[in-house]
Amino acid sequence: MPEPGPSPRQSSLPAAAVHFGTHGHGRGIEAFGGGRPALPSAPAPSARPLPSAPALFSAPTLTPLPVPAEVAVPTTVPVPEPTPALRRILRGPSGLGTAGLYPTRGEEASAPSESAPAGHPIPGLLYHPVPEPDPVRVEEVGRRIKAWAVDEVELFPADWEDQFDGFSLGRYMVACHPDAPTVDHVMIATRLMAAENALDDCYCEDHGGSPVGLGGRLLLAHTALDPLHTTPEYQPAWAESLHCDAPRRGYRSAMEYFVREASPSQADRYRHDMARLHLGYLAEAAWAQTDYVPEVWEYLAMRQFNNFRPCPTITDAVGGYELPADLHAQPALQRVIALAGNATTIVNDLYSYTKELAAPGLHLNLPVVIAERENLSARDAYLKAVEVHNDLMRSFEGAAADLAAQLPDPSLLRFLRGVAAWVDGNHYWHQTNTYRYSLPDFW
Template sequence: MPEPGLSPLQSSLPSAAAHFGAHVLAQAGIVGVEAADTAPSTLPVPAAVGEPEPDLSRILRGPSGLGTAGLSLAARPVEPPVPLESGVPVASGAPASGAPVEALEIPGLYYHPVPEPDPVRVEEVSRRIKDWAVDEVELFPEEWEGQFDGFSVGRYMVACHPDAPTVDHLMLATRLMVAENAVDDIYCEDHGGSPVGLGGRLLLAHTALDPLHTTAEYQPQWAESLHADSPRRAYRSAMEYFVRQSTPSQADRFRHDMARLHLGYLAEGAWAETDHTPEVWEYLAMRQYNNFRPCPTITDSVGGYELPADLHAQPAMQRVLALAGNASTIVNDLYSYTKELAGPGRHLNLPVVLADREGLSERDAYLKAVEVHNDLMRDFEAESAALAAACPVPSLLRFLKGVAVWVDGNHYWHQTNTFRYSLPDFW
């Protein structure tokens, strides 16, 4: 296997817009896109795009008949983010926060650098999320406080959602992220998690997101169960906030993606219980479910607008979201590799599975995992470009940009979270 080179220099985000057609995104009225967004694209966009698929054309055309002229999606504008927050102007781009943050560097990894997240927002989100975790849901015992702080979730979410109009919008994503990690740690992994009985725990926790509808006799027992442990308390509270500030369609979309996530947890748990190492393609199938997809899929809720359900459900959009989640999750495999090897038991990640199933050395398996990530990233960008060109609807264009920004913000957080992560000494 050839020696890895230096990571290719990438245009900074939010200039990821260029990768799926700056000329198309410019028509979307996306707020906060700087001049850098018009940098030449490194990814070719089809020179000529034919008519959209018939079902997409129907959706864009909208209903016909008396009184329906304003219902065409193609003519529907996107409302810009609210420009004020508690009377203070909201910056359109993330300002520099002083000295650059220490960053890990994986040679050959394809990614886009991002501006440092707004330090004022980071501080406020960090304060609010800790108050929520400690006072509202009693998420963790006192001895876990250092780990909670080291997670740096405020910096994570501000980097991933720079277009959020207010801190309240950012908090929607932040609570859900913290709740999801509590379920993963406490039910599945680091803090007492086990594959034994995992299905029952996840099912009951999922009812905090997707409520149980039962008889009057048993409803109070279920409602009481939502306070039984910290993962369920966190899910219940985070979802209540989300439902109040999102549309029913957005909430149902999120529930569906969380069911996907829980299915992935169960597959990984089943393999751990039987000491099974999956084939590489099987592992990647599991990671398509046990991945970050629920986070970028709510980018419109956090941005204060809505991608219509029919557009979200299009196969092309589903492919974009799957590729975004898959690439982001392999980033986690790469940065958490040494952390997982140092933990108890045998933890599956892509380099481990590649080494076992393809007979590679640890170094070569890690380098091949980098290649897999890079292929997924380029496919994600190519599919985004094709969809943006075929369907230049403002809300869809803004959503694609939001997903791209989330993918790069997710990488930024992994790369700069040296409290949690370190890299193998392969170079």
């Protein structure tokens, strides 16, 4: 089976891009006009280690990595029997020899495999089971991320070690990025995830966080991602500030590694999505300061910003290729990415529900907001939140399938599969992380 070559750095959008919008109905595999396009051959992938001591915001490496064989799209595949559009397009072909192409997708939604992982999925939740992530890679990512957190950036004090270990970052990121060609590439996402969570804990949540003064802290931390351009007199003070607390140390170092492997476009895309995240933090903090419980639609608007979006949006960088900027900017793809972030974040609301109830004060999550605003019992509000998640998942999958049918660009198809894999891996981690999460007794 030939391997696809690297995705192009620039693209000229196919004519189909002019005609599609942000909504529509999936057309199925027949929209490809005789199957997926043939892709050029490329040499077998090779590992490219990251530098041990990257320079601050140094120029990125622009040479794309070859695509690993296990996620290659075949040049000729049998057309499956008609099934829903998402299964045909996102999961790919189901004929002989194609089972290994999409390692993160189970055969049926909401049907655990015989070797189901620890932890119970939420009854009635729409999700796709995934195989257990490679234990060797999980262990290595876990070892490296702890070494980075402890030795390079001093991300947490010694008495947080059990919580850091219990987060299981290695298992999380390996499950979310099954097409990453090397451990080094998984580490790009893992450092960023660790840094984001450290900032959330230290600035916003129960490890010293507070809504008071949050805007100033977030803005200064954001300059570790989006560097300050100032006068020679004041630049040294800013540079020194990037080492003054754990969130800024984490952001600075994780971004250094990222920009060494990402293109300028990918790095700017990430900065934009982190600004969205910080805006969501500020909205939630403002409501906390005024004791305001938002309307359900207002809460969902906040969660579209305060969500996981920065993680799946870099799936191409972690996979060693680039989705061209003109494709990424298409409104239809922006809708797909937004829906993926929204669905995965409601997963977090649902699995962390009992954990947040046990924390001091009122912690906003979707079941709590539904109960308050729609005058429902805790149980009924939680079950309704499950249905909100399922509606978001159906919208995400339908929008992704429709976009893939209308614009079957090879790099776009791979990106859509990567986002879907992230959605599935995110659920897997929440379901199996029994150190952090337990389900309410509503069934």
